[in-house]
Amino acid sequence: MFHKEGHKIIFVTLVIVVAALFLIDAYIELAWLRTILMLVMVFFLITILQFFRNPKRITQLNDHQILSPVDGKVVVIEEVFEKEFFKEKRIQVSVFMSPINVHVTRYPIGGQVVYSKYHPGKYLVAWHPKASEENERTTVVVENNTVGKILYRQIAGALAKRIVNYAKVNDTVKQGADSGFIKFGSRVDVFLPLDSKIKVELNQKVKGGESILAQSP
Known part of the structure; x- marks a missing residue:
């Protein structure tokens, strides 16, 4: 689950990453460089996703x-x-x-x-x-x-x-x-x-x- 404050950023990041992966695959001929650049973009996406994660928490309500x-x-x-x-x-x-x-x-x-x-x-x-x-x-x-x-x-x-x-x-x-x-x-x-x-x-x-x-x- 992701926090609502991150929905827009996650969507924009996803579009950028997908476009970048397509361009890297289409225009980078060196296999090792293509692999590195793709890994960098995937890592960037994962970083954004983990930052906006919103894990469920079980709060034990206690007024004291x-x-x-x-x-x-x-x-x-x-x-x-x-x-x-x-x-x-x-x-x-x-x-x-x-x-x-x-x-x-x-x-x-x-x-x-x-x-x-x-x-x-x-x-x-x-x-x-x-x-x-x-x-x-x-x-x-x-x-x-x-x-x-x-x-x-x-x-x-x-x-x-x-x-x-x-x-x-x-x-x-x-x-x-x-x-x-x-x-x-x-x-x-x-x-x-x-x-x-x-x-x-x-x-x-x-x-x-x-x-x-x-x-x-």
Whole structure:
């Protein structure tokens, strides 16, 4: 299954690859060169297909747990001052996505969307300390009666030039459901209450909609 954000790109890529294969076969006489070029085009198509894959995830709904919004590796667990929405200290857990990770963003909790804002910005590498404040990004806050308000922020990386965010204020959303997509390498920051029980460690690999980042006390 492929994410709907990739349908157009996949179609265009497929047309280009098929046309290129036809031209290579028709006009390249050297067998070894023809084979190499064909393999390169097939590899390019496979890369695009794997980037936009959207595997089915089984989310165990639990209002006491905050799930990872994305696939990737935990690169930050620290207490910070969140100044856009909360304007107070929170625990930040950041997940870095490489180009080979699934790039679907999922809601970390179920509840109501109370804040959703897009910020244009730079394209620093996703792990840069200032990426969370200076890169292109979206900030979404979801609230429920059990864990309160949870903020997650999609951050574009050096290659990601477009963030897709489906969350709209007053939407009622389901934990683990599709909330957006980030194209080609990025990071997601999650801001948790200070009394949250963190369930992950630095460098741990997580899966969006399945891995538990934290639990409410």
